[in-house]
Amino acid sequence: MATPATNGDQEREVLRMEGITLRFDHVTALDRVDFSLRRGETCIVQGAAGSGKTVLLKIALGLIRPDEGHIYIFGKEMTRAPEQDWMEARAAMGILFQEGGLFDSMTIEENVAYPLENIKAVHCPRDEVRPRVEEALQFVELGHTLEKVPSELSGGMRRRVGIARAVVTRPKLVLYDSPTAGLDPITATTIMALVAKERDTRHTATALVTHRYQDGHLLANYTWDAGRGRLARSDGGGSASRTRFLVLCEGRKVFEGSQEELESSTDEYISQFARRWKE
Amino acid sequence: MLDWLKPQVLALQNFVTLSGRAYVNLFRSPHYLDDIILQMDTIGVGSLPIVLLTGIFSGATITLQMSRALNQYGASGEVGQIVAISLVRELGPVLSAVTVAGRNASGMASELGSMKVTEQIDAMRALGTDPTQKLVTPRLVAIAVVQPLLTILADAIGLLGGYLMAVVALHLTTDMQYWSSAHQALEYDDILQGLLKPFVFAQIIALVGCYYGMFTTGGAQGVGRSTTQAVVTSIVWVFVVNLFIGQFFINLK
Numbered sequence: 001m002a003t004p005a006t007n008g009d010q011e012r013e014v015l016r017m018e019g020i021t022l023r024f025d026h027v028t029a030l031d032r033v034d035f036s037l038r039r040g041e042t043c044i045v046q047g048a049a050g051s052g053k054t055v056l057l058k059i060a061l062g063l064i065r066p067d068e069g070h071i072y073i074f075g076k077e078m079t080r081a082p083e084q085d086w087m088e089a090r091a092a093m094g095i096l097f098q099e100g101g102l103f104d105s106m107t108i109e110e111n112v113a114y115p116l117e118n119i120k121a122v123h124c125p126r127d128e129v130r131p132r133v134e135e136a137l138q139f140v141e142l143g144h145t146l147e148k149v150p151s152e153l154s155g156g157m158r159r160r161v162g163i164a165r166a167v168v169t170r171p172k173l174v175l176y177d178s179p180t181a182g183l184d185p186i187t188a189t190t191i192m193a194l195v196a197k198e199r200d201t202r203h204t205a206t207a208l209v210t211h212r213y214q215d216g217h218l219l220a221n222y223t224w225d226a227g228r229g230r231l232a233r234s235d236g237g238g239s240a241s242r243t244r245f246l247v248l249c250e251g252r253k254v255f256e257g258s259q260e261e262l263e264s265s266t267d268e269y270i271s272q273f274a275r276r277w278k279e
Numbered sequence: 280m281l282d283w284l285k286p287q288v289l290a291l292q293n294f295v296t297l298s299g300r301a302y303v304n305l306f307r308s309p310h311y312l313d314d315i316i317l318q319m320d321t322i323g324v325g326s327l328p329i330v331l332l333t334g335i336f337s338g339a340t341i342t343l344q345m346s347r348a349l350n351q352y353g354a355s356g357e358v359g360q361i362v363a364i365s366l367v368r369e370l371g372p373v374l375s376a377v378t379v380a381g382r383n384a385s386g387m388a389s390e391l392g393s394m395k396v397t398e399q400i401d402a403m404r405a406l407g408t409d410p411t412q413k414l415v416t417p418r419l420v421a422i423a424v425v426q427p428l429l430t431i432l433a434d435a436i437g438l439l440g441g442y443l444m445a446v447v448a449l450h451l452t453t454d455m456q457y458w459s460s461a462h463q464a465l466e467y468d469d470i471l472q473g474l475l476k477p478f479v480f481a482q483i484i485a486l487v488g489c490y491y492g493m494f495t496t497g498g499a500q501g502v503g504r505s506t507t508q509a510v511v512t513s514i515v516w517v518f519v520v521n522l523f524i525g526q527f528f529i530n531l532k
Contacts, residue, residue: 090405091407098398101398
């Protein structure tokens, strides 16, 4: 079933989806969508509500099986792979769900430790769990919340814990489902800075679903400055050339290209996701 | 017609698949022992007061209602027998199942349902756990163990309720006569029937409750809908299956 890929291919292509189609009864949620992501690359997926953005991420994780099309994870064909193979593949993938998806019956520490303790392919020794959880929570600047439960945290903090849980396994690919939805602009920028920080410090491939054009703009034009511990405007090239934008409309991919191309689009639907961002 | 039938068949398919997986997981690791014990506590210990209350009042009520009829035939000494048979064969298992369904099928559906709508079930799969293994199987095992135990306690306290009404309140019979008539009335297949029923009902409650939880859609409103449906469906099935088990034991004789 699996096509063995060369090491070079594995390094380059993290995720590839070809002709993905998914139908719910009479509704086509995704219609022949192609999507690929390489190491260190960022892809911003935009589209109106119900355009299939979240479903696309869930298919990439193997949570939903498409009706047609092929999925390759790290060069390995996964389209018809059994759940067990998916479990292994997911060890190298992190996901932040829309509302964080934290287990509300567990403490923050248990939440973040969950993938380390449950994904077999991660192979994390028992005595390393706690340090890694602390490290991941330090990363999102929530080191003091270990004993709390999700309901004690604010919406923004819950997303940050969600990010910590997504990156605690040091994945090569991180998927973010609307990380800034419903947050105030300041908290949203904090969250996006963390997304950039994860991308730039660990060189992970990033797929980000959003409906805020600022999010895409930020990832395309800013990088994480580890020395100063904050975002810095990138000097052209760099992350901008490695950031692609993708626009979905009712399950179809209607645009794929750079920020410049997105901003120069004259299409009425597409241009709504590129509202003249002025500095 | 076909449009009406399609969702029903799909629901049945989903239910059967989920149940099948829950049973297969019994023989596959990992086993979440902690979750089983936690559920036993929630379902078993948690339901104890209401099951005992139901038991004692049903025992007393049967005695009260039967006392007139028995007096008419001059058979009031046999009241222990009637309480024992009706409690152990029918009322104990069914009433306990109904109260546990009301309390726990709803609890399971709402807990799993809210996990479903807040993407916690998806998160569980994404983070390396089979949600059926982690959520459904422990509930199934826990309730299948505790429900027969709860029923035994309900039967016992029901008999005590009958005794209090018959001997202490109505003076229908004596201590000795009540207990010996109750004891003599029961045969081994009554006990077997009285234990098999809760074992089967428990599985209905767990599977129906978990099914409605796991297939919840549509936010908070969906959780409410699932919870109601879980209680209604599981109680209806308890009554239906109760008839078949009763028939089965009658055919045995």
